[in-house]
Amino acid sequence: MDMRTELSEFLRSRRARLRPEDVGLPRYGGRRRVPGLRREEIAQLAGVSTAYYIRLEQGHGENVSTAVLDAIAGALQLDQAERDHLDRLVRPVPRRSRGAQRPQRVRPALQQLLDAMADVPAYVLGLRMDVLAWNTLACALVGDFPSMPPEQRNMARQVFLTQAARDLYRDWEAKASDVVAGLRMDAGRIPDDPKLTSLIGELSVKSEDFRRVWATHDIRDKGHGVKELHHPVVGRLTLRYEMFRPPGDPDQVLLTYHAEPGTPSADALRLLASWAGGRADGPAAEGPGGDGVPGGGAGGRGVRRPRPVEGSAAAADGP
Structure with missing residues (x-):
């Protein structure tokens, strides 16, 4: 750049x-x-x-x-x-001062932590908004990362190039702005990175919305906040997110979602965890991966769509 x-x-x-x-x-x-x-x-x-x-x-x-x-x-x-x-x-x-670009890898202990957070959707973002690691519930909530080709496991590509993301985030403009702000920060940190340049070029060609948001030059380093989602399985969700930088790797961010206890969103998230954790034969339910991509567990296998619990956020709002 x-x-x-x-x-x-x-x-x-x-x-x-x-x-x-x-x-x-x-x-x-x-x-x-x-x-x-x-x-x-x-x-x-x-x-x-x-x-x-x-x-x-x-x-x-x-x-x-x-x-x-x-x-x-x-x-x-x-x-x-x-x-x-x-x-x-x-x-x-x-670049010569930063050294050769290292492959982005998540420490095994961090992956173990993700897997242990069975009731908390969590995933790790790296440079260029690449999705590096995730747990089962994050796949059910945000996207079926295991079924995607590695180059498509990128939050910017998902937000700007898939209809599933536009349907998932109720305030899609705010999510798009946050993603572009993250890419802008990376552009300042690794300006001569060819993969980042290629990604920005691809998004600029394929998405008019990306070109519009990119032109604002907005920069934000948000560590927490609230996201409103409309999930295809459990309906409306109001979730808080927290972002943490693992010690020793400033290029990675651990992102978690949780619902306020006792709310319909907490009930819906528990229902989603049950859906994601199930393992059943038969046709896969379509999850937030969209476009015919099966939703569900970290192994990429589909699970049956549950009936929403009467009185829950999902039952009130519909799938």
Whole structure:
């Protein structure tokens, strides 16, 4: 990826979202030709010359000091994730300094932990939003990863290129934005990674929505939150998610889902765990893998679809 272009577009996008009143500047009469603050206004707020800021916004970040970068980040009202991303764009780490790209592997003990979390959907994301490991309940909830070719075990491909993901996430736009923000962070950390460049190119060609969201240059490092799902087996679910970085590997994230105790979503999640843990012969039920891909356990085998329990979220909402 061209880091000068990335730096230029990121700064312009952050400047465009600010209004004069957001930073304590007077708004004069007349219509502005461009959205957001002018470059000279950002320079004034940061205490640098307009020429200096213009050069930085053109992608020339060589030799910029930490103090100046902090001042510009403050003028643009960047949060910590955006500030870190700006620093990586200005001072990219070359491949030769990072060493050869290692294969992404999950430690056996971490996989054992996933398997032990029988009642908690959990999976591990690596670089480029690759899905590296999962447990049975995560397959039942999010997608049948074992049945997918390895190159398709990628959250960005699933979200933007499958109808199943659009049906699963009730606020699909928010999920798409989170996924793209993760890819943006990786683009700043591993800018010369050919697999990441190829993935972004593929998504840009195949998905107009990806091109639209990618152009926002939004960066977020969300560690927890709430997701609203509509599952094809158990219906509506309101689940909290938590994200953890395993010690010793900053490129991996463990993501878990859970429901508030005593809620219909907790009942529905228990029903889904029962469905996922069953092993029966016969036709496979279609799960969130969609497109005819069997849903179910970590071995990729289908299980029978259960009857929703009367009074549960699934019975009220339908499959």
